[in-house]
Amino acid sequence: MSFLDLDEWLFDLAAKIELVYSPIMDIKVYPENVDVVLIEGAVANEDHLQLIHLIRKKTKVLVSFGDCAVTGNVTALRNFLGPAEHVLRRAYLEGADIQAQIPSMPGVVPALLDTVRPVHEIVPVEVFLPGCPPPADRIRALLEQVLAGEAPHLMGSQIKFG
Amino acid sequence: MAAKTLTIDGKMVGAHEDQTILEAARDAGIKIPTLCHLEGLSDLGACRLCLVEVKGSNRLQPACAIKVAEGMEVQTHSERLQKYRRMILELLFAERNHVCAVCVSNGHCELQNLAIELGMDHVRFDYRFSGFDVDITHNRYGLDHNRCILCTRCVRVCNEVEGAHTWDVAGRGADARVITDLKQPWGEADSCTACGKCVMACPTGALFYKGSTVAEMERDRTRLEFIVTAREKKQWIV
Numbered sequence: 001m002s003f004l005d006l007d008e009w010l011f012d013l014a015a016k017i018e019l020v021y022s023p024i025m026d027i028k029v030y031p032e033n034v035d036v037v038l039i040e041g042a043v044a045n046e047d048h049l050q051l052i053h054l055i056r057k058k059t060k061v062l063v064s065f066g067d068c069a070v071t072g073n074v075t076a077l078r079n080f081l082g083p084a085e086h087v088l089r090r091a092y093l094e095g096a097d098i099q100a101q102i103p104s105m106p107g108v109v110p111a112l113l114d115t116v117r118p119v120h121e122i123v124p125v126e127v128f129l130p131g132c133p134p135p136a137d138r139i140r141a142l143l144e145q146v147l148a149g150e151a152p153h154l155m156g157s158q159i160k161f162g
Numbered sequence: 163m164a165a166k167t168l169t170i171d172g173k174m175v176g177a178h179e180d181q182t183i184l185e186a187a188r189d190a191g192i193k194i195p196t197l198c199h200l201e202g203l204s205d206l207g208a209c210r211l212c213l214v215e216v217k218g219s220n221r222l223q224p225a226c227a228i229k230v231a232e233g234m235e236v237q238t239h240s241e242r243l244q245k246y247r248r249m250i251l252e253l254l255f256a257e258r259n260h261v262c263a264v265c266v267s268n269g270h271c272e273l274q275n276l277a278i279e280l281g282m283d284h285v286r287f288d289y290r291f292s293g294f295d296v297d298i299t300h301n302r303y304g305l306d307h308n309r310c311i312l313c314t315r316c317v318r319v320c321n322e323v324e325g326a327h328t329w330d331v332a333g334r335g336a337d338a339r340v341i342t343d344l345k346q347p348w349g350e351a352d353s354c355t356a357c358g359k360c361v362m363a364c365p366t367g368a369l370f371y372k373g374s375t376v377a378e379m380e381r382d383r384t385r386l387e388f389i390v391t392a393r394e395k396k397q398w399i400v
Contacts, residue, residue, distance in 0.1 A: 071255075074263060076261075076289070079293075115291060118284070118285075121288055128283040129283075130283060130284070155281055159278060159281065160274070161260075161263075162265065162274060
């Protein structure tokens with residue numbers, strides 16, 4: 001949503017880049033030779049884990065985009081409950097009003113990892129953009145630096161968490 | 163009172179002999195980052211953010227706890243210091259659970275502001291992710307150990323300004339935490355006068371007024387400043 005706050009600048013951006021992969025695009029496989037990827041969210045399940053290694057292999061610049069990717073943030077609060085099994089029990093059995101059961105669809109619903117981790121704890125990350133969410137002006141500042149071919153460098157209030 | 167002359171970041175500075183490096187620097191308009199220091203309370207060098215380099219010593223010294231000396235040469239912002247300060251800050255973030263996005267102090271937090279000031283865009287250490295208790299047994303205030311950095315401002319303000327000494331620190335290392343009375347729930351701590359000075363002094367969202375939600379916790383330190391000024395300067399400035 002914060003990305004959409006870039007408003008009309010999105011047209012300028014669209015003219016300069018080729019969007020090759022996104023959760024809202026009809027593409028199933030992460031392409032080869034990607035220049036820059038913005039990663040939202042922490043690494044929380046088996047699918048994320050597989051994808052992040054694939055992304056690292058096929059991408060030049062990884063951007064940890066937002067507090068969840070950078071710190072784990074709210075999504076990592078479940079880490080205190082213990083391993084995945086405890087988390088599922090807490091949410092689906094102890095927290096259930098009716099029909100308490102832990103959902104299980106192997107091969108369809110990816111299994112939870114025991115702990116949610118920030119992206120850079122799993123693979124090396126080049127750029128960090130904290131913020132929950134990072135406001136549009138910070139996203140723009142970062143993308144302009146990336147488009148100019150500079151090593152992105154945000155300072156001061158541009159790197160505020162939360 | 164004897165005056166001492168020293169240089170801080172190459173600038174000649176005059177200071178009273180009983181002043182700390184931190185006080186001398188502030189008087190000279192040189193800002194050194196601090197977290198456990200609070201004007202009017204004793205200093206103990208807990209957070210290590212004010213570490214400075216003093217010529218002739220290999221060890222870094224906490225500016226809040228070291229007195230000025232004649233001819234002292236102090237560096238406050240060398241590359242080495244910046245490196246260590248950022249590391250200290252990252253360790254503070256990694257140790258407990260500082261989730262700014264859902265914190266009562268978001269936007270008004272000294273820890274969060276230091277991260278901005280020191281350019282901390284991520285934490286290079288693995289987060290510990292161990293859960294701590296929240297004590298909301300007091301009828302006016304709450305305590306979230308997840309956000310505590312053990313600066314002990316609450317301990318000192320309660321002892322030195324209020325004179326109640328409700329707060330203390332129990333345990334060691336990663337198990338250390340602030341406690342009320344003999345580790346009772348805060349609401350059952352008889353020595354607490356419910357004055358709220360600990361809440362005013364807290365740099366993070368660890369101590370908060372009950373009922374405040376995300377980003378609502380702003381601290382008014384004017385009452386603390388009033389008492390401290392009255393005591394130290396005998397001036398009752400309202």
